[in-house]
Amino acid sequence: MLFNRKTILVLSLGALLQPAFASTADSAFCDSPWLKSGQVLNGRVSENMADFQINVMSVDYKSPTQCTAKLNLRLNLPNQVMAPNTHGLLTLSVNDKEAKLNGNLDSPTASMPFF
Template identity: 45%
Template sequence: MRQTVLVGASLLSLAFLPNAQAADQAFCDSPWLVEGKQIEGEISQNTAAFSINVLSVKRQDAQNCTAQLNIRLNTFAKLIIPAAGGQFTLNVRNNNAQLNGQLSTGQNAAPFATSSVAVALKGLLFKPVQKVIAGQSVPARQYSANANADMFIAQGLPKMGEASINNASFSAGAAQVGAAKNLNTALGPMPCLPIQYQAKVSSGTVYESLSGRTKAPEAKTLGVTEWYCPEQGLSMQTDFRYQNSSYTMRITSIR
């Protein structure tokens, strides 16, 4: 369950420039948020890998845009669904975002599952605020999610059950942006701004119909360091600490 919570926390929060502060831009002008771009990433200790393909972007202005994304997630921990993918719509309005879509497992997976996922972000995807500047304060952020899944023994067969997760959440406390430091990323060293905060993570209320059981939310408090890299317009690395365990979510490729 610890790895499950950390996977959720990671996913609910994917050239060298000497002046990192001057390189930043508003979210909808992010260099990765362009049709045809693909982001790949991983969570350490062989926990999970993910990819995000930008299918299309409709831009109203620098703070308002809509994007169609294809998201794939492979989990290597002992989770019910090891791999899933689907299309999502990202709506950005000022300093808030909404991510809605559907995940399905592979056709040959057992059990086969189709799930609808809705994520509300009081904040932005891969970025804490519209513009990140050293010394500025970052307000508290919260990402919440609900998911409903239909489970099948195999694709094409009658439904054998259903499961739901309600009010899973990742709440980040207010923080201050630190001074730029060089970070060794998968794309080479680049100046990045550290943002350190405490985060409360709740796994949400979990229900599955096969046993009729409802599991109460499991809550944890994590120490988080998010490394925002202005040139790429996203957090290239996020470190999570819980008791004696630590996990790192890092972007491994942007192309």
């Protein structure tokens, strides 16, 4: 089964963000320990489909439920099903219980907006 780059990115970031939402009820997303400037997060999409690294470049913290973060994403597809070594700058915006990602992904062969 082939996935496009956007699907793999969504799966990767979903795997990363899920523990933050699954933490205790009184814990707010913007207070998550990984959402701090300078943090580096590494992960893998199941079955060695893709490896990812997310560098938290900066966080503009307004409250436990409102913040904006600049993220540098590197996504490597070991089997090179599609373009390997995709990377991009993304902005994560959190407003209460809603999180949005915006930015562009670049690969050796193409540039792809991510909304």
